[in-house]
Amino acid sequence: MNRFGYLVPEFPGQTHAFFWRELKALTELGHQPEPVSTRHPGQSGPIPTWAHGRIPEIHYLVPPDALQIAGTALTALSGLRHLDELRAASGLKGSPLPPRKLIQDLPRKAALFLAGAALARHARTRGWTHIHVHSCADAAQVALFAHILSGIPYSLTLHGPLSDYGPNQSEKWRNAEFAIVITEQLLAEAQEHLNGSLPTTVKVAPMGVELSAFTRLTPYKPWTQGTQAQIFSCGRLNPSKGHMDLLRALRRVVDSGVDAALTIAGEDEHGGRGYRTVLQQAITDLGLTRRVTLLGAIPEDRVRVELERTHLFALASLQEPLGVAIMEAMAMGVPVVATAAGGVPQLVTEGHSGLLVEPRQPAKLATAMVDILRNPAQAAEMGAHGRIRLESTFDVRQSASALSELMSCPN
Incomplete structure (x- = not known):
């Protein structure tokens, strides 16, 4: 039985019912998926009905509570020995962006790094063997930082065009253990734009309904x-x-x-x-x-x-x-x-x-x-x-x- 992290950004949102269904199906297959999210949903509106009573099951990385701050800080500090890897993973090393743009982006990158440290710490505390990320945007960057800090493997699911998920895709995919894409069309796009950066295993697995x-x-x-x-x-x-x-x-x-x-x-x-x-x-x-x-x-x-x-x-x-x-x-x-x-x-x-x-x-x-x-x-x-x-x-x-x-x- 695998106990692993199931990372969905800003979970639960109105369009996230599929993830609850997949969590249920994974549990029925004998796994122990534990939902984790970057932060509470940012959009206005009520919590979806299907999520009522389930919020306590979700661990949020941001903002950290008082008990988590010290452990997260220690995990982040320990990462300094991986400085070159972190620079490469963040997209800073060899970046074509001008210095001014790189400096402007540093606070955001630092926030993602701290979220990665929080994820690494929580994964160690919970005894996870893996983290699966249902996003290729910032959540994937957080998982990549957690991987460098702790060695925990992660995987990705691509739900839409790569252009929707921001920069640094090559590093996110290169370091993933495997990836899933939901259509053949998206697989062709990933193969075209990420040639040489794809993990060994990339599988097409459509989303579904219960x-x-x-x-x-x-x-x-x-x-x-x-x-x-x-x-x-x-x-x-x-x-x-x-x-x-x-x-x-x-x-x-x-x-x-x-x-x-x-x-x-x-x-x-x-x-x-x-x-x-x-x-x-x-x-x-x-x-x-x-x-x-x-x-x-x-x-x-x-x-x-x-x-x-x-x-x-x-x-x-x-x-x-x-x-x-x-x-x-x-x-x-x-x-x-x-x-x-x-x-x-x-x-x-x-x-x-x-x-x-x-x-x-x-x-x-x-x-x-x-x-x-x-x-x-x-x-x-x-x-x-x-x-x-x-x-x-x-x-x-x-x-x-x-x-x-x-x-x-x-x-």
């Missing part, structure tokens, strides 16, 4: 003329999720003669005081006030309720590494219309489990939505195929099994 938690209570019923078509979307309120395009598509759907309503689950990063206000104004301007409902952040069981009653799931993301919200809809046997952004085509088979359109094309999005709504037999068939697709490839137990196997067979 299928037992996303199973219909009643059979799916397609939309019928004379009733209101229910469309559901789920994703944080951020321009990258394409909600504006979805609203414009809905306007076209209604203008085509389909009586449709859209419900969107998710909140912005400012507890409803940010991008939500932009969307609310657009809803008014498009004359959709009575047709669009913004639910805000909702618990998993409410997501299931919405998917149980909807006729169609739609997501218009400009970039989507894979799409757990799409997975949840497919698991519930709901036909999907989505943008062919990022890794979505790996998930949704065009014309089989849903329809795909290019991002930023609200007219084509509307056409695809109307096509599914007006063809009930096609809608039901796509929903059934989606469930089968999830069962075969995107069960959360598969990603947990991949991580379990890699930790059990170190390089």
Whole structure:
């Protein structure tokens, strides 16, 4: 049985339900994963329902409590004997940045180093054999520092384009024991940009859903003329999720003669005081006030309720590494219309489990939505195929099994 650290930055956030599911699956496989995070979530809004009562299980590196400060300081001081390694790992050695930029970045690098010392100390205290990091940004840098200070091995999961995760990727990956990427597309990108810096083992293991938690209570019923078509979307309120395009598509759907309503689950990063206000104004301007409902952040069981009653799931993301919200809809046997952004085509088979359109094309999005709504037999068939697709490839137990196997067979 492996006792290891499971590092997720600013955990738990509204989009982090997958990590709880994977932690549960890893425990069922006989491991002892212990969640650790850089700090408490920075975004406003309530703690996700699935995390209620679980916060005490998470160890936060920042800010340290009084009992941790001395041990962290001693661990940091001991690292001075690894000065050259630390300079290389921090990206300072041989950096192309001008001296002024390097000096400006020193306080941030020092903070990450101290967090790494805190992680090394906690890993030693808990008897961890490994640290798995679900990020390639600052959390990976923290794990790299902890590795240099204590020798504890770490691994990475890449969830999106490398450009999203900041500098110093070569050092983070070169020192990792192994890595997981969630799509073949991301693997190709990593191989192109990190040639010579990849660990020996890099495996593709998609994220997944807990299928037992996303199973219909009643059979799916397609939309019928004379009733209101229910469309559901789920994703944080951020321009990258394409909600504006979805609203414009809905306007076209209604203008085509389909009586449709859209419900969107998710909140912005400012507890409803940010991008939500932009969307609310657009809803008014498009004359959709009575047709669009913004639910805000909702618990998993409410997501299931919405998917149980909807006729169609739609997501218009400009970039989507894979799409757990799409997975949840497919698991519930709901036909999907989505943008062919990022890794979505790996998930949704065009014309089989849903329809795909290019991002930023609200007219084509509307056409695809109307096509599914007006063809009930096609809608039901796509929903059934989606469930089968999830069962075969995107069960959360598969990603947990991949991580379990890699930790059990170190390089």
